[in-house]
Amino acid sequence: MSDKNNNEPExxxxxxxxxxxxxxxPPERKEGLEEPNVKEMPKIKIGVAIFVxxxxxxxxxxxxxDLFGLMD
Numbered sequence: 001m002s003d004k005n006n007n008e009p010e011x012x013x014x015x016x017x018x019x020x021x022x023x024x025x026p027p028e029r030k031e032g033l034e035e036p037n038v039k040e041m042p043k044i045k046i047g048v049a050i051f052v053x054x055x056x057x058x059x060x061x062x063x064x065x066d067l068f069g070l071m072d
Contacts (some may be wrong), residue, residue: 062068
């Protein structure tokens with residue numbers, strides 16, 4: 001029994017060495033679906049885009065209902 005206890009640490013070291021050598025390393029390149037790289041617009045650009053859309057809507061309504069007196 002004493003031989004078994006004395007050999008146990010070496011067996012453990014061998015087992016750990018084998019198991020760490022056989023471990024699969026994570027792949028360098030991810031496989032499958034990945035989240036796309038999306039650049040977010042700064043808040044100023046979003047504000048300008050919303051302002052332009054609102055102005056175009058007001059112009060379209062104004063021309064459509066002849067609020068500017070263009071259809072005399």
